[in-house]
Amino acid sequence: MAFGVIMILEKLRYVVMLQSQLGPRAGELVLQEESGVVSGYFNLAGHRNGFSGSVVEAGKYLITGALGPAADSEPYDALFTVRNGRLSGGVITSRGCWDLSGVSMRGSPEP
Amino acid sequence: MEQITHELRPRDNRTREQLCAALKSLLCTKPLDQIRVREVAERCGMRRQSFYYHFTDVYALFEWSVDRERDRLRRRQERCFTGRQALRSLMRCIEEERPYYLALRSDRRPGQLQRVLRGAAEDLAGQMTVYYARRAGGELSQEALRRRTEVGTGILLALLDAWLSGQLERPEQLYDTWEEWMRQAALGEAWQNQCV
Incomplete structure (x- = not known):
């Protein structure tokens, strides 16, 4: 009989605000991390857009994805850090770099 | 009425x-x-x-x-992140009700089409003007913002009108040119202000 270890990956949720080209867009960012690789999604302005990326260093993430409707989405790279439950960074698009900020929805300090 | x-x-x-x-x-x-x-x-x-x-x-x-x-158009724009997405969203809205928009366009009383589209076009032109001015590190006076928004609104309305009437196949291409002009104008202005 083989025994395996079941790992439950914790999803980290943040309430975020993105300063887009058309003004602020509020929503959430959900991410999970496993051995240096991250994946998740943004839930912003009524769109759920997935992303993938990596952990640059503890609490610092680099992700890639696209924002907006599937037929017309805006590709981006985003670099952000999470310190004491606060998220801050930027989303780099072909139209400029947009501020991204947020707080953990768990209410307790994150790495 | x-x-x-x-x-x-x-x-x-x-x-x-x-x-x-x-x-x-x-x-x-x-x-x-x-x-x-x-x-x-x-x-x-x-x-x-x-x-x-x-x-x-x-x-x-x-x-x-x-x-x-007008409300429907504005609500759709709130779901966009870029000016181009907002333009495409406007075009999709118009496409969904194309006969209605064509009827507005050919109405005997002038300006009916503009009455519907103006609010969304104004929002978009204003947001883009502010965005590029801030990116270049400057703030616009209320008067400058008003004038530029008016010009941008006129351009967007003309593009949509030409597209609706079949004179223009892809307004997105001309929109990109307008956005690039705005970007360069904001940068040029910031540069000029620094030199003064």
Whole structure:
């Protein structure tokens, strides 16, 4: 009989605000991390857009994805850090770099 | 053309939506001034008197439809992140109701199409103007913002009008040129201000 270890990956949720080209867009960012690789999604302005990326260093993430409707989405790279439950960074698009900020929805300090 | 105002129950709103849809379909066959209350009511399977519970006449219903459409366009824009997405969203909205928009465009009273589109075009032009001014490190005076928004609104309305009438196949291409001009103008201005 083989025994395996079941790992439950914790999803980290943040309430975020993105300063887009058309003004602020509020929503959430959900991410999970496993051995240096991250994946998740943004839930912003009524769109759920997935992303993938990596952990640059503890609490610092680099992700890639696209924002907006599937037929017309805006590709981006985003670099952000999470310190004491606060998220801050930027989303780099072909139209400029947009501020991204947020707080953990768990209410307790994150790495 | 005064609209009857009283507290709307959900059923009232549904009836108004029905009347609005009937008016839109009639507008595709004849101009507004030839549409009668009786025809609109009949299309909804209701009596003329029921129409008057909601609107004083066809023009009041038309005004209501314009307000609804303007709101719809603006709500869609709130779901966009870039100016290009907002333009494409406007185009999709128009495409969904193309006969209605063509009827507005060919209405005898000038400017009906612009009345519907202007709010969304103004929002978009204003947001883009502010965005590029801030990116270049500057803040615009209220007067400069107003003037540039007006120019941008005019350009967007002209692009949409040309596209709707079939004179322009891809307004996105010209939109990209306009956005690039705005970006360069904001940078040029910032540079000039530094040199002064």
